[in-house]
Amino acid sequence: MSGLSLRIRKARALTTLSQAELARRIGVKRSAVTQWEHPAGTTPSVEHLIQIAQETGLSFEWLATGRGPSRCEGAEQAPAVIVDDYARDEHESEALSHFRRLSGSRRRMALEILQILGG
Numbered sequence: 001m002s003g004l005s006l007r008i009r010k011a012r013a014l015t016t017l018s019q020a021e022l023a024r025r026i027g028v029k030r031s032a033v034t035q036w037e038h039p040a041g042t043t044p045s046v047e048h049l050i051q052i053a054q055e056t057g058l059s060f061e062w063l064a065t066g067r068g069p070s071r072c073e074g075a076e077q078a079p080a081v082i083v084d085d086y087a088r089d090e091h092e093s094e095a096l097s098h099f100r101r102l103s104g105s106r107r108r109m110a111l112e113i114l115q116i117l118g119g
Contacts, residue, residue, distance in 0.1 A: 003066050004036075004043065004064070004066075005036060005037050005038060005039055005041060007062070007063050007066060008033075008036050008037050008044070008052060008063070009037045010070075011052060011053075011056040011058050011063060011070075012033070012037075012052075012056065014056065014058070015055070015056045015057065017055070017056070019033040019034055019037070020033075022052070022055060022056075025051075025055050026048060026051040026052065026055060027051075028048065032044075032048075036048075046064075049063055049064050057071065058070050058071060059071060
């Protein structure tokens with residue numbers, strides 16, 4: 001069984017959700033969850049992984065990669081993933097890519113420009 005399929009099954013089991021209930025909560029058919037949990041099945045989209053993390057309260061990074069703790073330590077009420085931290089389209093993704101290459105002072109300038117434009 002693939003690591004991802006095992007982690008999805010474990011996440012669901014830890015929260016005592018049936019495949020049907022998890023599917024209902026994230027807006028897919030039960031067969032999609034079955035496929036995600038099958039070793040040779042399909043891989044869920046990033047959006048669905050985010051929803052699984054949110055519904056189960058587990059860390060998105062752990063769910064997607066197996067790295068890090070499965071739960072955020074010392075923060076039981078912390079969100080599993082901060083959705084607004086991810087680019088929503090190709091333009092935001094490109095802007096974020098450029099922003100990450102800027103020095104600290106240029107980042108501050110870029111933020112000021114964005115604040116003025118978003119005004």
